[in-house]
Amino acid sequence: MNRIKIYHLLILVGMLTACTTKQPLQVTVYETSASGNKLTEISEFSTSENASEIGLFPDKTYQTITGFGGSFTESSAYLLNRLSKKNRALILDAYFSKKGANYSLTRTHISSCDFSLSNYTYAPIADDLELKHFSVEEDEADLIPMIKEAMAVSEDGFKIIASPWTAPPWMKDNNKYVGGKLVDEHYGTFALFFSKYLDAYKAEGIDIWGLTPVNEPHGNGNNWESMHFSPEEETDFVQNHLGPTLEANGNGATKILGYDQNRAGLKEWVDSMFKDEASSKYFDGTAIHWYESTFDYLPEALQYAHKKAPNKYLIETEGCVDSEIPKWQDDAWYWKKESTDWGWDWAPPQDKHLHPKYAPVNRYARDIIGCLNNWVDGWVDWNMVLDRQGGPNWFKNWCVAPVIVDPDNDEVYFTPLYYTMAHFSKYMRPGAQIIDVKNTDASLMVTAAKNPDGSIAVIIFNEGENLKTFELSLGDASKSISIQPQAIQTILLTN
Numbered sequence: 001m002n003r004i005k006i007y008h009l010l011i012l013v014g015m016l017t018a019c020t021t022k023q024p025l026q027v028t029v030y031e032t033s034a035s036g037n038k039l040t041e042i043s044e045f046s047t048s049e050n051a052s053e054i055g056l057f058p059d060k061t062y063q064t065i066t067g068f069g070g071s072f073t074e075s076s077a078y079l080l081n082r083l084s085k086k087n088r089a090l091i092l093d094a095y096f097s098k099k100g101a102n103y104s105l106t107r108t109h110i111s112s113c114d115f116s117l118s119n120y121t122y123a124p125i126a127d128d129l130e131l132k133h134f135s136v137e138e139d140e141a142d143l144i145p146m147i148k149e150a151m152a153v154s155e156d157g158f159k160i161i162a163s164p165w166t167a168p169p170w171m172k173d174n175n176k177y178v179g180g181k182l183v184d185e186h187y188g189t190f191a192l193f194f195s196k197y198l199d200a201y202k203a204e205g206i207d208i209w210g211l212t213p214v215n216e217p218h219g220n221g222n223n224w225e226s227m228h229f230s231p232e233e234e235t236d237f238v239q240n241h242l243g244p245t246l247e248a249n250g251n252g253a254t255k256i257l258g259y260d261q262n263r264a265g266l267k268e269w270v271d272s273m274f275k276d277e278a279s280s281k282y283f284d285g286t287a288i289h290w291y292e293s294t295f296d297y298l299p300e301a302l303q304y305a306h307k308k309a310p311n312k313y314l315i316e317t318e319g320c321v322d323s324e325i326p327k328w329q330d331d332a333w334y335w336k337k338e339s340t341d342w343g344w345d346w347a348p349p350q351d352k353h354l355h356p357k358y359a360p361v362n363r364y365a366r367d368i369i370g371c372l373n374n375w376v377d378g379w380v381d382w383n384m385v386l387d388r389q390g391g392p393n394w395f396k397n398w399c400v401a402p403v404i405v406d407p408d409n410d411e412v413y414f415t416p417l418y419y420t421m422a423h424f425s426k427y428m429r430p431g432a433q434i435i436d437v438k439n440t441d442a443s444l445m446v447t448a449a450k451n452p453d454g455s456i457a458v459i460i461f462n463e464g465e466n467l468k469t470f471e472l473s474l475g476d477a478s479k480s481i482s483i484q485p486q487a488i489q490t491i492l493l494t495n
Contacts, residue, residue, distance in 0.1 A: 025472060025479035025493065030427075032419040033487035034335040034361075039419045039426075046482040048469040052441035056458065056474045056493075058450045060436035063306075065449060066315060066378035067105025067159060068368075068425035070095065070402065072150070075115040075392050076385040077142035082407035088149075090412060091403055095384060096153040101422035103158055104430045106150075107317055107380045108143065110164035110197055112177070113215070114224035114397045115383055119177045122197065126170035129189055134196040136204070144204055151206070156429075159209035161287070161317055161380065162201075163260060165225035166214070167193065172227060179222040182229070187237055191245035198251045210255035212287045212317065213237055218261055221346075224395040231272035234258060235279050243282025255284040260317055262292040266301040270308040285313025288376075290367055291322065293354035294341050297370030306375035314375055319367065320382035321360045321400035325390045326415070328404060334360045334416040335486050360400065364420045365445070365461040365488045372434055372447040381421055423490045427457040444468060444483075458491040 029045075031037045080088045094100040111121045125133045136144070147160070166172070167182050167190045174180030182190055198208055217229035229237070238256055246252050259269040266288065274280045286305055292298060305314055323342045327333040336359055343355030368379050383401040390398030402418035405411065432449040435456070439446045445461040462468050462483045469482040472491065483489050 022473065022476050022478040025474055025477040027472070027479050027481070028492045028494070029481060030423070030490045030492070031484065031487055032361075032416060032423060033484040034332070035484055035487070036331075037484070037487065038414075038416070039422055045480060046467060046469055047480050048482075051469040051471050051480060052439070052444070054440075054444075054446055054458070054460070054470050054472050055438040056448055056456060056472070057436040057438070058456060058474070061450070062434040062436075063314075063375050063377045065428055065430055065432040065434070066313060067103075067430045068379050068421065068428065069101075069103030069106045069158060070381040070384040070421070071318070072106060072108040072143060072147050072160075073113065073115040073383050074109070074117060074139075074143050076383050076401070077146035078117060078392065079385050079387055079405055079407055080146055081142055083405060083412070084410050087405070087410055087412050091385060091405075092146075092149055092153050094403070094414065094418070096150045096158070098155055101418070101425045102156065102429075103150075103154070103425050104156065105159050105161070105315075105378045105380055107161045107163065108147070109215070110162050110194075111166070111168070112138075112225055112394075113165040114393050114395045115391075115399075116394060117392060118394055119225065121168040121177075122200075123168045123193060131189070131192055131196050134193070134200070136197070136200045144201075144206070147206055148204070159430075160206070161210040161212065161255075161257065161315070162197070162208045163212040163215045163287075163317070164193075164227075165216075166227040177225045179219060179226055180228065181233075182227060182237070187241045188245070191237070191241040194242060195245055195249040195251055198246070198254060199249075208254060210257055210284070211242075212257050212260040213242060214260065215318075216261045216289070217259070218265065224397060231259075231269045235272045235275070238273075238282050239279055255313065256282050257285045257287040257313060257315060257317070258283050260287040260289070262289050263298040263301045264292045266298075266305045270305045274309045274312070280309070283309075283312065285309070285315060287315055287317040290316060290319035291342065294339075294343070294356060294358040294363055295366070296354060297367045297374070299370060299374045302371065302374035302376060313377055315378035315380070316367075316371055316376055317380050318382050319364075319379075321363070321417075323398070324400050325398050326386065326388060326400045326404045328388050328406075329413050331416055335362070337362075339363075361416050361420050361486075361488070362463050364417060365423075366463065368424055369445045369447045369459060369461055372449075379424065381417075420488060423459055423488050427451075427490045427492055428459075429453075432457070441468065441470065444470070454495045456493040458489075458493070460489045460491065462487050462489075
């Protein structure tokens with residue numbers, strides 16, 4: 001072989017080598033696992049010749065993130081008031097400071113809900129059509145102080161979505177807190193009720209970012225505060241009453257999110273809400289819950305809702321481990337498939353398969369990632385704090401929260417659910433855009449977002465019982481990483 005041919009061969013080998021050799025990718029990895037990691041930074045990883053591949057493509061983007069967080073309830077606020085100042089501050093810092101979960105999207109209830117100490121309404125006087133006696137005094141002892149303290153802790157601030165569980169009973173056809181429907185003659189009065197609420201909270205120094213017309217318009221089996229709307233009735237209420245009233249009273253910038261219940265009912269609701277330009281005008285988006293299934297995040301329904309209103313918000317406004325008394329200082333329980341939900345006992349036979357026993361951490365991680373990969377732009381947990389019974393709750397509808405407290409002994413337990421939520425809220429910030437990801441291991445759930453500061457957060461969930469290895473790549477840079485069995489990771493790539 002002559003020198004010219006050898007020279008050309010060397011050039012070709014060099015080109016091929018350059019094409020196949022990648023630069024090291026600089027990452028910081030945080031992991032929460034059944035083995036004991038709690039948002040722990042890790043830097044040593046196992047390697048394997050059979051590693052899967054996860055490729056990041058930030059030039060292809062999807063929805064913009066509105067935020068992640070939890071809910072201010074009277075129950076949570078009441079419990080914080082029973083703790084020492086030290087532990088109260090510990091919890092609020094853990095949720096709202098930059099060194100903590102840095103929550104950016106929250107929810108609260110308008111008047112009472114099941115996670116209140118009793119039934120109450122801001123407008124108790126019957127036939128007070130101008131709502132001259134409207135007052136949020138019931139919130140001044142617990143709920144409003146909790147929100148204000150969270151605002152003081154949060155450097156970046158957070159949005160609040162507010163939802164009524166019912167209209168004042170005297171506006172309904174059954175005159176009760178539970179069940180019934182809003183009577184036609186009070187559609188305008190109830191719209192004014194929202195406007196009064198926004199003004200009252202603004203006077204307290206609290207701006208409400210968004211509203212839903214009612215929590216769970218299909219009802220809840222007539223167990224606690226509720227009020228029924230059909231899709232057509234709620235669309236009529238928003239289009240002809242709530243939207244125009246807020247606009248006329250200077251609250252037109254407040255977002256209105258329709259529906260606010262389980263995803264299986266999405267199609268008929270978005271078909272009504274976004275039927276035409278007139279019906280869509282005052283709806284800024286759709287609110288959803290997760291209680292339809294303990295394992296299926298219903299991607300087809302989410303895709304349908306997005307396609308029906310591609311420029312509107314699609315926000316998960318409530319999800320929790322329901323129908324359970326929390327396990328105290330037992331991290332292992334949150335990773336085991338021992339939890340049951342309402343449907344374990346009460347779902348109709350044809351839906352029983354949607355409600356098997358499940359692991360709480362798995363359900364959270366799987367659902368949030370599934371939502372983000374199907375156009376959901378915000379995800380809000382339910383109560384931030386509950387006691388060892390899973391309350392207080394006037395109906396005794398016990399549930400689990402990421403933080404459990406024992407107020408009698410002034411003790412606090414951060415469950416694995418707290419760290420699971422923080423993997424998203426801390427590292428995927430408002431304004432981030434979900435980016436395209438290629439993943440060759442179907443047993444790993446993966447999502448990724450590019451933050452406004454240019455950093456990229458990749459979140460990976462390994463529900464399985466085996467350690468997994470993968471090659472994470474971005475352009476011509478890559479990094480070999482492993483994830484423990486039953487673990488969630490946030491991988492942060494910074495400029």
